[in-house]
Amino acid sequence: MKKITILNGDPGNRAYELDSYMGEIENLLESRGHEITSFVLRRMDISYCNGCWGCWVKTPGECVVRDDSAQICRSLIGSDFLLFASPVIMGFTSAVLKRACDRLLPVIHPYFEIVTGEVHHRARYEKYPALGLILERGADTDQEDIEIIRDIYSRMTVNLKSELRMMRFTEDSAEEVADAIDSI
Amino acid sequence: MRLTVFNGSNRGKASNTAILLEQFLAGFIEQAANEYETLYLIHEKDQTRCVEAFKEAETVLLAFPLYTDCMPGVVKTFIEYLEPLCGRDGNPALGFLVHSGFPESVHSHFVRRYLEKLSRRLGCRCLGTVIKGGSEGIRAQPERMSRKLFRLFFELGRIFGKTGQFDKKIVGQFARPVRFSKLGLLGARLGAKMGDMLYWNRLLKKHGAYDKRFARPYEPDKQ
Ligand SMILES: Cc1cc2nc3c(=O)[nH]c(=O)nc-3n(C[C@H](O)[C@H](O)[C@H](O)COP(=O)(O)O)c2cc1C
Numbered sequence: 001m002k003k004i005t006i007l008n009g010d011p012g013n014r015a016y017e018l019d020s021y022m023g024e025i026e027n028l029l030e031s032r033g034h035e036i037t038s039f040v041l042r043r044m045d046i047s048y049c050n051g052c053w054g055c056w057v058k059t060p061g062e063c064v065v066r067d068d069s070a071q072i073c074r075s076l077i078g079s080d081f082l083l084f085a086s087p088v089i090m091g092f093t094s095a096v097l098k099r100a101c102d103r104l105l106p107v108i109h110p111y112f113e114i115v116t117g118e119v120h121h122r123a124r125y126e127k128y129p130a131l132g133l134i135l136e137r138g139a140d141t142d143q144e145d146i147e148i149i150r151d152i153y154s155r156m157t158v159n160l161k162s163e164l165r166m167m168r169f170t171e172d173s174a175e176e177v178a179d180a181i182d183s184i
Numbered sequence: 185m186r187l188t189v190f191n192g193s194n195r196g197k198a199s200n201t202a203i204l205l206e207q208f209l210a211g212f213i214e215q216a217a218n219e220y221e222t223l224y225l226i227h228e229k230d231q232t233r234c235v236e237a238f239k240e241a242e243t244v245l246l247a248f249p250l251y252t253d254c255m256p257g258v259v260k261t262f263i264e265y266l267e268p269l270c271g272r273d274g275n276p277a278l279g280f281l282v283h284s285g286f287p288e289s290v291h292s293h294f295v296r297r298y299l300e301k302l303s304r305r306l307g308c309r310c311l312g313t314v315i316k317g318g319s320e321g322i323r324a325q326p327e328r329m330s331r332k333l334f335r336l337f338f339e340l341g342r343i344f345g346k347t348g349q350f351d352k353k354i355v356g357q358f359a360r361p362v363r364f365s366k367l368g369l370l371g372a373r374l375g376a377k378m379g380d381m382l383y384w385n386r387l388l389k390k391h392g393a394y395d396k397r398f399a400r401p402y403e404p405d406k407q
Contacts, residue, residue: 111384
């Protein structure tokens with residue numbers, strides 16, 4: 001049994017199939033005994049990070065802006081697996097998802113450390129979830145877009161003290177995706 | 185030349201982005217016929233004014249800080265608003281400035297790939313991406329510590345104003361180090377320690393939060 005947090009970045013302004021697809025995945029994962037917390041980001045009150053560093057130097061570990069992003073940070077730290085889900089829009093995951101990702105800063109620590117020969121930040125917690133990504137391709141999405149997304153998310157996971165363990169598409173069957181998550 | 189500048193920092197007018205752009209633009213208007221307009225993405229209620237400005241622009245400079253190895257959310261919002269302009273005739277030439285807190289330019293290489301692909305997607309002639317690491321201290325430190333950097337940004341702007349190109353030599357200089365060498369890493373370790381002490385600890389103490397710096401408010405209860 002895994003604790004799984006899902007961040008659904010469907011902006012809801014178009015006929016994406018992501019919502020219904022994620023519904024299917026969530027049901028399947030629950031039926032296999034996993035505990036799911038799913039956030040539909042567009043329905044939440046999450047403002048843009050204002051870059052104040054308050055979460056590091058004023059109220060360490062918590063954003064000074066008290067909105068729904070705190071729920072995500074809490075759920076993430078309590079999870080074994082964090083699944084990002086988004087349509088590909090203009091070659092990248094949605095703005096709704098990126099805005100939420102910018103608000104994950106509280107879960108890491110300001111102090112610097114060298115990771116694989118590069119400067120990064122230190123962990124605040126002992127354990128971080130493994131990460132996965134589900135994409136719904138757009139009409140204009142090509143292989144280059146997918147590679148760029150994969151590479152940027154792989155780097156983002158270094159900062160989240162984790163690894164990108166899975167990347168799938170809404171063309172894949174829900175069983176396949178659930179199997180992949182089971183095996184992590 | 186008419187330049188339309190988009191400042192994509194979440195800190196808006198009080199950003200490092202704004203300080204770097206100020207130097208660049210001072211150089212840019214050395215050429216008497218040059219003019220520019222700056223829009224702050226974060227200060228806009230919705231992005232329609234920015235999209236209009238983009239549509240009418242001749243040359244665009246999109247500048248932002250690296251946020252989680254990519255563009256800040258507000259910049260992605262703006263990019264999504266540009267979708268209807270993909271492939272339209274008369275889109276502006278497009279240049280980028282990305283700067284990061286971390287000192288090496290490698291952190292920004294990935295978003296550069298994205299931005300250059302974005303130019304192609306929009307059908308904009310891409311003027312390239314200027315990358316500068318180690319930008320977080322700029323707005324906090326005394327101006328004299330940034331004198332050389334400011335001079336280079338002024339020069340970059342001046343040459344851009346004359347030629348419409350980013351000067352390769354200055355861009356190359358900003359890009360160093362791409363990564364630290366073995367020896368460089370020794371210095372970087374020391375720099376990291378200094379950063380912890382002189383930057384983070386100072387701020388933590390200023391806000392009376394030093395003793396709580398390792399707080400884990402979201403730690404699951406251990407039962
Ligand atoms: C939410 C957030 C995420 C950031 N992510 C990165 C990062 O991944 N890599 C990096 O080098 N700097 C990162 N930074 C640091 C900024 O790029 C740096 O502080 C920059 O100087 C801010 O510029 P501005 O004042 O123009 O906004 C991040 C800052 C914030 C607030």
